[in-house]
Structures are given as structure tokens and as C-alpha cells.
Amino acid sequence: MKITKAEGYEKPKYAVAVAAALVAAAVSGCGVHYDGGISMGTPPEDEVTLAGEETLPEPGVEYAGDITPAVDYDGGLAMYTEPDDEIMLAGDVAMNEDTDSHKTPEYCEPIDDDLTLSGSVEIYEP
């Protein structure tokens, strides 16, 4: 095992295709069509909730709108906004830059984050 920098990485086709289709759907408001003309329609439904229970938001579901960075596809740029969610509050910026300049007080503010399961390291949740 060793630390190796990856080179020549290209975003996988599945990701490019789905992201592009979602952007198109968000912009047009119409259903997404993939190969074969299958319409995706509305966003994925939540999993089954307990019978008799009020339908509560699922743990792990993001409620604040999440504007992701621009998606590159076919040389074009677009923004993808998660459907039906509020726009993220200003000041909350993407991470992992080399400089610390983006780590303002706003960065540290617990605005509207999803609660996550705790473990020794990050737990993967839907």
C-alpha cells in the first residue's frame, strides 16, 4: 500500500449522463428521458415508513437546498439544485481547498446540517 496521486481521471459516464439529465429536468421542469425514452418523472420516493406513523423526514435526507459546483459535460457548465429544497444559506461554501481563506465564521456555523450516526469515523448514510 502506498500514497499515489491519481492522474488522467475522467468523470465516469454514468455520472455525467445522470447529472446532465437532472440539470435538464430541473431547468425544464419536465420528466427526464434516458435511452429508451423512459421518463424519470418525479424525484425518488422515500422508503417505507412505519405503518400508522406520521411520515417524517428520513434521517440523512438533506433539507437545505444544496447547490453543487458546476458540472462539466460536453464543454458546458450548469448548476444542479436538489429539487424541492431550500437554497443553502449564503456563506456555506464547498470544502477542501488548499487555503484556509474560505473558513470564515460562517463556515463553522451549524446552520441546517443533517444529524449523522456517530462512529469512530464517518458512517455512510443515504
Next chain:
Amino acid sequence: MNLTLHLTDNCNMDCAYCLREKCPKDMSEEVLYKACDLAFSKGLRAGLCFFGGEPLLKKDLIYKALDYCEEKSEQTGIRFDCKMTTNGSLLDEEFLERAAKANLGIGLSFDGTAQDVCRVFKDGRPTSSVVEEKAKLLLKYIPEATALATIAPQAVPYYSESVRYLHGLGFKRISLVIAYGEKVNWTDDDLDLLRTELEKTCDYIKELFIKDEKIFVGPIYSKIGECIRDKNPAEKCHLGVRQMPVTPGGELYPCTSFIGDEDYLLGNVYDGVNEAKLIEIAQRSSTPSTCVGCDLVKRCTNSCGCANRMNTGNENEVSPLQCTYERMLIEISDALGEELYNMDPARFAKEFA
């Protein structure tokens, strides 16, 4: 804001890879209520994750916190979320009824068919039969519970079999992480075998996809979903500054790996968060120098200060283990993503996007 409450430092198990020092130190009611107030004091919602040690050793505190926070949520209009990570051995119907009522999200630490390889009771007894029964009980009350498997090197041969087993029990959400830290010793052979097991797991996921059966297997699903949405794992972590652990004594730290290190003390539930220290610690974290310029820098977990600290002692330094594992995981997840997309693009998008 979200907090992880370490209700106790005690545990009734003695897992081979666990780095936590166990001792009979419990959170007091006073600290508990102060922590609850702190969770409601900032942000648009309040969240508590009950943790430990083993949190179910302090069921009384959980009941008190739930009652208190539910009332506070009604009074303030602030949404309250709650979760718990538990070894499951102390679950019972009374607790699960209350948990279901509170919509408590439960993560059950369960290593699948490798359970008895690493997870034993303090007296050395195996735990698998007990935890399997508790898992069935849990799923009866909370069908969307998550199974959390920690894979140490000695558990790698059981990886894909464990996914099948846990899914067969009824878990629709399975999260697998590899064990880090000084109690495990990974070799290249272990990672080669892990690759094979990940590929076998992908074969199982494909089988389920063809049958249109629902499952979430982290980290594979997370890697695919994050890739589609261009989500950087670093956006979630923030070195824990947005979901701070609260120790039994009420101290605040950025994440579990930093508990006890005075340099990272962020305050306490009585005095609140030291904002200046919070920003200082946040600004201290940066992309590891070895990762700058790597094409996968925004797809891997190089930003996880906890994992880095466990492996290298420095939150800004990744280990060869982590790099090798993450590259392997991304490659295998992407290959699966391509296959599933080509099988059925619409359903793939619905499931992963």
C-alpha cells in the same frame, strides 16, 4: 446544532479494534440537559446522536433527553432529530417502542458473519447469537435501521457474505467501514482480498438491482451518489465542528479522535462553544500535502481528520492504507455505477441520484 452525546465511557463489550478507553464514567443529568439546551441554541434544527461507550447502559438518560427535547421542540418550533449508535445487546421492546415514537434513527454495530471475530462481551463470550436476535427485534420496530459493520483485517474474508447476511436479516441500509488505528494491522494481502470481496459485494448489488430490490450499501453507494452530484466528502465533515462530541463531563471536541486532547478542546456545555477556537481549528485543517494535485482529491476521504489522526497522528496527513483503500473503492464503485447505468438508466438515476 448537532451534538454526539457520549452518555458513558463504559461498555459491555470488548471489541478487538475499539480504540476507546473504557471506564465507568457516566454523563450526569445536569450535563445532559445543558447539552440539550446547547443543541437548541444554534442553527435551524437540534440534533442529538446518543453514543458511548455503549449508550444503552444509560437508557434513563436517553428517555430523559427525548422527553426534554420533544417538549422543547414543541415550545420553540425548532425541529429535533435524534439518532443512536449501539452494539444492540441491551435493546428491548420498551426502549424500541419509545425509539419508534421519537423517530430515533438507530445504527446497530453488527459485523455480520464476522461478528464473533472481533466483537465479544467483556468476559470473552461471543455476541453473534444475542445481536442477531436483537437485530430482528430492532427491525420489527424500526425497519429503516442501519447495520454498521467495522471491517478489521481478520474480518475481510467475511465482507461480501456479511452484506448478504445482513440484508437477509432485513437491513435495507448497511454501512461498512474499515477499521483504522493502532489495534489493527493491514497488509497488502488483506487489501487484495478486500478488493475481491468488494467486487463480490458489487455482484450482489447487481443481482438486487436486476430484481429491483432496495438496498443501500455504504461506501459503494455513497461514492456513486457523490460522484453524480459532485459532492465532496469534505463538505460533510468540517472536522466535526458541526456535530461535536460531548464527553460525559460536558466537554466539547471536534470529533471522537480528539477527545482528551486539550489542544482541541472547544468549550463545554456550561460555557458554550469557544467560537475563536472553533475557527482556529477549522482553519488548521487543510488538504494533506500528498493529496494536492491528485485527480481524486475531491472524491476520497482525505479530509476526515479523525481517520487521518487515527492512522498517522496528524489530522492533515493521510496514510498509505487510506489512500490505497479509497482509490480501490472509487474504482470499484465507478465500475458498478457504469454497469448499473447501462442496465437501466432511469432506474439507476432514481436509486442513486
